[in-house]
Amino acid sequence: MDSLEKLGLSVYDFDRPDKFSFENLRSLDSLISVFSRNFATDLSGLLRMPAEVEVKKVEQVPFGSEYLEKREKDESIYVVTNLGDKEQIILQLDVGFLLAIHSKQCGGNFEQIKKVKKNITDFEKLTVEHLVENYMYPPLREAFKNIWDFKYHIERIETDPQYAKITVPQDMVALITLDVRVRTDHTQVQIVIPFLSIEQFIESLSTDNVLKNRKTETPPEQIFYLNDHILQIKRNFEVEMGVLNLSVNQLLGLETGDVLVLNEVDKPMVCHFGGKEKFVGKIGAKDGKAAVKILGIVKDVEGKKEKIEKVKESNSVLDN
Incomplete structure (x- = not known):
């Protein structure tokens, strides 16, 4: 070889x-x-x-x-x-x-x-x-x-x-x-x-x-x-009326007829699309139906929570 x-x-x-x-x-x-x-x-x-x-x-x-x-x-x-x-x-x-x-x-x-x-x-x-x-x-x-x-x-x-x-x-x-x-x-x-x-x-x-x-x-x-x-994809659009923190003891004590106090209805609220926070809006009515007015867009970046609060505050000032 x-x-x-x-x-x-x-x-x-x-x-x-x-x-x-x-x-x-x-x-x-x-x-x-x-x-x-x-x-x-x-x-x-x-x-x-x-x-x-x-x-x-x-x-x-x-x-x-x-x-x-x-x-x-x-x-x-x-x-x-x-x-x-x-x-x-x-x-x-x-x-x-x-x-x-x-x-x-x-x-x-x-x-x-x-x-x-x-x-x-x-x-x-x-x-x-x-x-x-x-x-x-x-x-x-x-x-x-x-x-x-x-x-x-x-x-x-x-x-x-x-x-x-x-x-x-x-x-x-x-x-x-x-x-x-x-x-x-x-x-x-x-x-x-x-x-x-x-x-x-x-x-x-x-x-x-x-x-x-x-x-x-x-x-x-x-x-x-x-x-x-992509344009034909359907996702749920949800408006977050409010978030409430309860202890386990309070949760177990809830009964029929109890009232949970959330956000004031005239305050801006977070809108979710596909399960993600995308917009800040304000609820109202149009043509006799419940409606949401989009006040701002929240991009999926760092500091998103701060952006949401900033948009809420700016719109609250305008309302006042």
């Missing part, structure tokens, strides 16, 4: 030939990171709970010996995806993750993600199709659109890895492992990309090309959507 190194030579492993260069794998990592962020956002919306997705590992392995032979039947779901006429990739999900999503989609709770061995039913396959086609394909297409512009569609869904063969056993594949967290539960999603499926695009899979085509600015339509969404 030392003599080979002196001659500038190295041993070539015919069982694990390097088809993806280091730059190819690094570019895949960058692209899948974009997919992960978008998928996490879509998954959170689907489940109505916080979800995080991040790239754990990107490596190249032989498809037969290091991928298919190390998978057990009915532990994972293999979504064989067509990219074009012959090109295919695999999206791999844990069965336990699918069952938790299926329970949520059917009106139940998102159950704890457990390691399960199960041949999924046709009804559960519909949940797989819904998840993949609506929440995985769109961010995947968006992440890779500057490298290749495939139209993803499901070829078949399997739980037996032997029926998920998409290339020859000796072909090298890029195996991308994603760590998915929903609340405190963890699971993994894997993406398998055979070299033969993307060989014609491998030159485009470079760091310079990925960075050149990546947008650094938020699209105007997304900004418009976010602004519109």
